[in-house]
Amino acid sequence: MRKAVKVALAFVGLLVGAGFASGQETIQYFLAYGYWGIVGSILAGIVIVVVGTTLFQLGSYYLADDHSAVFKSVSRPVVSTFMDLSTMFTLFAIGFVMIAGAGSNLEQQFGFPTWVGAVIMTIALVASGFLDVDKLTNVISVITPFLILAVIGALVVTILNMPDHMSSLNELAMQNDPASGVFGNWFLSALNYAALCVLVGVSMILVIAGSQMNPREAGLGGLLGGIIFSVLLVTLAFVIFANMDGVFGADFPLLMVFDNMHPAVGLVVSIIIYLMVYNTAVGMFYAMARRMSAKHPERFRPIYFTVVGIGFALSFIGFAELVNWVYPVIGYLGMVLIVVMVYAWIKDRTLIQQETKRRERLAALAEKALDPDAKELTDSQREEVEELVSESHVEETQLWQSVQEEVAADLDADPASEFSLEDTPALNPESDEYEGAPESPADAPIDWEAYDEMYHTGSFPAVTPEEAEHAKRGAGGSNAAS
Missing domain, CATH: 1.20.1740.10 (Amino acid/polyamine transporter I)
Structure with missing residues (x-):
């Protein structure tokens, strides 16, 4: 509200x-x-x-x-x-x-x-x-x-x-x-x-x-x-x-x-x-x-x-x-x-009603992924995330990143939560360290390895320009970072 x-x-x-x-x-x-x-x-x-x-x-x-x-x-x-x-x-x-x-x-x-x-x-x-x-x-x-x-x-x-x-x-x-x-x-x-x-x-x-x-x-x-x-x-x-x-x-x-x-x-x-x-x-x-x-x-x-x-x-x-x-x-x-x-x-x-339910479920999963006191997403929950983002009209990585950014802002504003945006620059567009969503492999909608590191350290793994260019070519240039 x-x-x-x-x-x-x-x-x-x-x-x-x-x-x-x-x-x-x-x-x-x-x-x-x-x-x-x-x-x-x-x-x-x-x-x-x-x-x-x-x-x-x-x-x-x-x-x-x-x-x-x-x-x-x-x-x-x-x-x-x-x-x-x-x-x-x-x-x-x-x-x-x-x-x-x-x-x-x-x-x-x-x-x-x-x-x-x-x-x-x-x-x-x-x-x-x-x-x-x-x-x-x-x-x-x-x-x-x-x-x-x-x-x-x-x-x-x-x-x-x-x-x-x-x-x-x-x-x-x-x-x-x-x-x-x-x-x-x-x-x-x-x-x-x-x-x-x-x-x-x-x-x-x-x-x-x-x-x-x-x-x-x-x-x-x-x-x-x-x-x-x-x-x-x-x-x-x-x-x-x-x-x-x-x-x-x-x-x-x-x-x-x-x-x-x-x-x-x-x-x-x-x-x-x-x-x-x-x-x-x-x-x-x-x-x-x-x-x-x-x-x-x-x-x-x-x-x-x-x-x-x-x-x-x-x-x-x-x-x-x-x-x-x-x-x-x-x-x-x-x-x-x-x-x-x-x-x-x-x-x-x-379609709007369906997308609303989809994003609400993604937000619930994102809250669990970001909650310091909660366990990591299970394999089945990660599969659910991939299924939900693939059904959306929004590009997969962009949607998952955007959902997490909004949930992160809500958690940061909640005094009862221990989550802090200061510790997670990867989800804070106002941070100088913010770079958007990480590149995803060509055969996967979401780079879970990168998100695993972000959940633990607050930042995505460092990527050299050469590696970024190689990943972009491997993805056919279709999964650009948001």
């Missing part, structure tokens, strides 16, 4: 920045339709729950390192390429929309020209190209729970001060301009928003899920995360609706809700939102530049700085205007992805 909660919080963090923090999305996609918009937010939440669960299970099943690996596995090349390009477009589009949002945030809160906030954000993004952004964004992601608490606090205040003129609020809400391209239909608008959220998060969803060995636990994390986000979405829609007379016309209606409560509260929330906008923007531009420079890593920074510069230029179109036309386009692209991925899950759900 601990892993599922961790996955759920990561899922919420992915969606909150681009589709939630400003409140502008909620206005255009839902509240422009009045009461029906509240119903639409519930519908969108249900779709996000279902699709989120599906994506997390698929990502775990394929042990995805990037989204393209899953796309290629579940669809034909043309469709896979379309989804890959759609994801790339989304990364860039959300990136420059976030720069525009940064400008609107500081304009609304402090009265600065919009270019000031955009310039500050762009400088921060450029500087991030020289930093360890993973660690930086992990720190800023801690802000997400504070925004969640703020929304809950706003709900409590709103309920305690409920307006007695809901019908007039409904009429005022419907004077807002709805998102373009959804034909003034609340039902289509809700589906478009859900698809937008899915496409914004799909790349990282699949990567996060790919680090989870158990598809069932990954799916549970997606389910919990989807429910949390959906509850927050409906809550946000209700809060902004009930405060419509005080937020009408604002680029950041959520921020205006807090400003109207107390200027000091608005100031704190504006900083939180600005940091979340940064977190989303740097994630989008960084992921795009990494993808574009995959074959030429040395070109990463020039590409990154270029896309950030283009994003800065496009941000002057205006935040509300960008949300109005960019988000619906992304939503329709996301609808295609949803259909493909949900169909793939339905088609392969039996």
Whole structure:
């Protein structure tokens, strides 16, 4: 359950920045339709729950390192390429929309020209190209729970001060301009928003899920995360609706809700939102530049700085205007992805269930193999391991190594276990001594002799470059180390 909660919080963090923090999305996609918009937010939440669960299970099943690996596995090349390009477009589009949002945030809160906030954000993004952004964004992601608490606090205040003129609020809400391209239909608008959220998060969803060995636990994390986000979405829609007379016309209606409560509260929330906008923007531009420079890593920074510069230029179109036309386009692209991925899950759900049971049994065997107080695996248990990994769609050595790495991390985190990752660098990807799984002989799926030594010493036996090359030739180059 601990892993599922961790996955759920990561899922919420992915969606909150681009589709939630400003409140502008909620206005255009839902509240422009009045009461029906509240119903639409519930519908969108249900779709996000279902699709989120599906994506997390698929990502775990394929042990995805990037989204393209899953796309290629579940669809034909043309469709896979379309989804890959759609994801790339989304990364860039959300990136420059976030720069525009940064400008609107500081304009609304402090009265600065919009270019000031955009310039500050762009400088921060450029500087991030020289930093360890993973660690930086992990720190800023801690802000997400504070925004969640703020929304809950706003709900409590709103309920305690409920307006007695809901019908007039409904009429005022419907004077807002709805998102373009959804034909003034609340039902289509809700589906478009859900698809937008899915496409914004799909790349990282699949990567996060790919680090989870158990598809069932990954799916549970997606389910919990989807429910949390959906509850927050409906809550946000209700809060902004009930405060419509005080937020009408604002680029950041959520921020205006807090400003109207107390200027000091608005100031704190504006900083939180600005940091979340940064977190989303740097994630989008960084992921795009990494993808574009995959074959030429040395070109990463020039590409990154270029896309950030283009994003800065496009941000002057205006935040509300960008949300109005960019988000619906992304939503329709996301609808295609949803259909493909949900169909793939339905088609392969039996295989996913079988693979889940297979990995759970492998995890039980790995726990025995790694437990310092347990006896070594018997010959029959080793044969069972070989049979299980040979039945999987994942390469044998990679699967057994990956299962052991996850079990090792769990044992290391368990205070009741005497196992320590410090003593077993062969199963610790963070260790400088980590080299992945050992080469296996051509006639065996797993090199048990190497694992025997690892179980006793914590490290695989030293292999000279000549021996490694000889083993690779003997295996026909098919069992590369993971």
